[in-house]
Amino acid sequence: xxxxxxxxxxxxxxxxxxxxxxxxxxxxxxxxxxxxxxxxxxxxxxxxxxxxxxxxxxxxxxxxxxxxxxxxxxxxxxx
Numbered sequence: 077x078x079x080x081x082x083x084x085x086x087x088x089x090x091x092x093x094x095x096x097x098x099x100x101x102x103x104x105x106x107x108x109x110x111x112x113x114x115x116x117x118x119x120x121x122x123x124x125x126x127x128x129x130x131x132x133x134x135x136x137x138x139x140x141x142x143x144x145x146x147x148x149x150x151x152x153x154x155x
Contacts, residue, residue, distance in 0.1 A: 077133045082113070 095105050118126070 077136070 098105055098108065121129075
């Protein structure tokens with residue numbers, strides 16, 4: 077699925093405090109923020125719409141046919 081960027085304004089001092097205390101717990105700010113957005117998505121978007129979006133995402137991926145492996149030449153030497 078195509079990703080997009082989200083930008084918000086937030087108090088710099090508070091954001092620095094969040095990052096400081098998260099780093100002490102070995103947590104990644106971006107990962108936690110993504111989890112929060114996923115939670116909002118699950119909470120507010122109806123299940124049937126989420127299923128539809130998931131199905132669209134699966135169809136959007138082009139199916140790549142497997143490339144045939146080159147055949148090895150028979151290099152057997154007969155004496």
